[in-house]
Amino acid sequence: MAKKLGQRLRNWMTQRMDLPQDVMMDLPRITMIGQIHIYIENHRGLLAFSDRELRLLLKQGQLLVKGKAFVIKTIMPEEILLEGQIDQVTYINE
Numbered sequence: 335m336a337k338k339l340g341q342r343l344r345n346w347m348t349q350r351m352d353l354p355q356d357v358m359m360d361l362p363r364i365t366m367i368g369q370i371h372i373y374i375e376n377h378r379g380l381l382a383f384s385d386r387e388l389r390l391l392l393k394q395g396q397l398l399v400k401g402k403a404f405v406i407k408t409i410m411p412e413e414i415l416l417e418g419q420i421d422q423v424t425y426i427n428e
Contacts, residue, residue: 361376369421370419
């Protein structure tokens with residue numbers, strides 16, 4: 335019950351204070367430049383990486399990025415910059 339109340343309070347604060355939802359609701363922010371760069375903020379960790387796939391843990395579920403010739407250019411605790419040919423970005427709800 336406390337979890338639902340907290341979620342409702344965050345929703346209310348986001349609407350009333352005109353704050354970005356990704357900040358208040360702990361959502362990932364994904365910025366893509368064409369099909370060659372993807373910058374993902376507010377993830378919970380790297381689950382898998384290869385030259386064709388990146389899988390990140392999110393607060394709710396996972397994010398799967400598929401493509402070719404992937405290279406991680408920058409990785410920090412909650413941010414990652416991936417370069418390569420990006421073909422697909424998928425949310426996986428658990």
